[in-house]
Amino acid sequence: MKHHIFLASPHMSEEGFEQEYIQEAFESNWIAPLGTNVTEFEKEMEQKLGAGKAVALSSGTAAIHMALKAIGISQGDLVFCQSLTFSASANPITYEKAVPVFIDSESDTWNMDPKALKEALEAYERVGKKPKAVIVVHLYGICAKIEEITEICRKHKVPLIEDAAESLGTIYRGRYTGTFGDYGIISFNGNKIITTSGGGMLLVNTEDAVEKAEKVLYWATQAREPARWYQHTEIGYNYRMSNVVAGIGRGQLKVLDRRVEKKRAIFEFYQRRLAGLSGLSFMPMPENAFCNCWLSVIQLEKDCPVKPLDIMKSLEDEDVESRPVWKPMHLQPVFAGCEFLSREKELFITDKETGADNSVSGQLFERGVCLPSDTKMSEEDQERICRVLEKLWQIEGM
Ligand SMILES: *Cc1c(COP(=O)(O)O)cnc(C)c1O
Numbered sequence: 001m002k003h004h005i006f007l008a009s010p011h012m013s014e015e016g017f018e019q020e021y022i023q024e025a026f027e028s029n030w031i032a033p034l035g036t037n038v039t040e041f042e043k044e045m046e047q048k049l050g051a052g053k054a055v056a057l058s059s060g061t062a063a064i065h066m067a068l069k070a071i072g073i074s075q076g077d078l079v080f081c082q083s084l085t086f087s088a089s090a091n092p093i094t095y096e097k098a099v100p101v102f103i104d105s106e107s108d109t110w111n112m113d114p115k116a117l118k119e120a121l122e123a124y125e126r127v128g129k130k131p132k133a134v135i136v137v138h139l140y141g142i143c144a145k146i147e148e149i150t151e152i153c154r155k156h157k158v159p160l161i162e163d164a165a166e167s168l169g170t171i172y173r174g175r176y177t178g179t180f181g182d183y184g185i186i187s188f189n190g191n192k193i194i195t196t197s198g199g200g201m202l203l204v205n206t207e208d209a210v211e212k213a214e215k216v217l218y219w220a221t222q223a224r225e226p227a228r229w230y231q232h233t234e235i236g237y238n239y240r241m242s243n244v245v246a247g248i249g250r251g252q253l254k255v256l257d258r259r260v261e262k263k264r265a266i267f268e269f270y271q272r273r274l275a276g277l278s279g280l281s282f283m284p285m286p287e288n289a290f291c292n293c294w295l296s297v298i299q300l301e302k303d304c305p306v307k308p309l310d311i312m313k314s315l316e317d318e319d320v321e322s323r324p325v326w327k328p329m330h331l332q333p334v335f336a337g338c339e340f341l342s343r344e345k346e347l348f349i350t351d352k353e354t355g356a357d358n359s360v361s362g363q364l365f366e367r368g369v370c371l372p373s374d375t376k377m378s379e380e381d382q383e384r385i386c387r388v389l390e391k392l393w394q395i396e397g398m
Pocket of ligand 1: 058062088137163165187188
């Protein structure tokens with residue numbers, strides 16, 4: 001019997017570090033609300049990443065929400081957001097009744113196109129408008145052109161939020177992703193490179209990081225004033241990470257480098273093993289970047305007779321999980337009517353069924369497949385996956 005292969009599943013440390021930290025929490029009865037695991041996890045993340053201030057929260061989505069609030073986003077404000085991403089990057093914009101404007105990707109990094117961002121900022125400036133924030137994503141752990149984007153934002157004086165939910169461990173020129181923007185966010189959701197079962201972290205990298213982190217802590221704990229009674233002057237949220245969950249995080253952080261190494265080995269295996277399949281290419285590995293390879297993603301050329309859906313279906317028949325590339329936000333019904341800025345000036349639908357268009361992000365969506373990237377996979381498992389793909393190419397006589 002062949003076993004199921006996951007796309008990416010939780011992978012606790014071989015040493016059982018997580019259990020030790022959880023045990024500590026139980027013994028001290030610091031199950032909730034806070035305790036040393038939370039504060040230590042924050043410190044350990046700050047040290048590991050070289051971030052200003054870290055605040056442990058209940059999810060990556062909550063971290064984006066808190067970053068927007070810390071910037072002061074309110075009703076009607078514009079926020080520029082990368083279109084090719086998971087909806088959680090954009091949803092918090094609407095929590096504050098702000099207005100998302102989506103920016104296309106570039107083929108070099110699959111992430112926000114710096115040229116499209118620059119043009120968008122200039123076009124809005126010409127009509128006297130300016131976004132209150134920019135959200136860039138390091139999709140699948142691939143590093144965006146973060147220095148260029150940081151520079152553009154600095155020049156236009158717009159705060160930058162770096163969605164590093166998928167890129168924990170990715171390094172650009174010696175610096176971890178999540179530490180370039182004014183704010184960075186990390187996710188510890190179940191399928192991410194390390195997990196706490198569910199959780200997230202906000203990284204505050206501004207000059208007034210201590211103050212901003214304190215403010216976020218206050219909003220994230222129901223906006224309780226330091227009074228003897230329950231006193232509130234602002235609306236709060238229940239967004240803080242629990243001490244038990246933080247214990248899992250501390251254990252997982254110890255094996256982050258090991259997981260990155262394995263993810264990279266998985267990607268290299270696919271590259272080596274599938275190199276001969278014509279019309280198939282791999283996600284880019286940008287220069288000067290060390291990628292965590294959270295998911296291994298392939299692209300099929302337009303005229304490739306094998307289609308992404310063929311691959312996903314054949315893998316499913318073999319009890320192997322795979323996934324399409326994220327469907328861009330500008331193509332999502334929920335964001336219909338939002339502005340979208342691309343270098344592609346004439347947009348048209350290329351796939352009636354999925355609604356994909358000819359933008360860079362639309363094409364990455366239409367032609368991409370995320371291959372299983374579970375760190376528990378063996379080389380035999382990967383071999384099994386590669387044989388499924390090879391067979392498809394053989395059927396097509398390629
Ligand atoms: C997972 C993810 C998030 C959200 O993180 P949660 O912890 O699940 O709330 C945000 N952005 C991207 C790109 C993600 O992949």
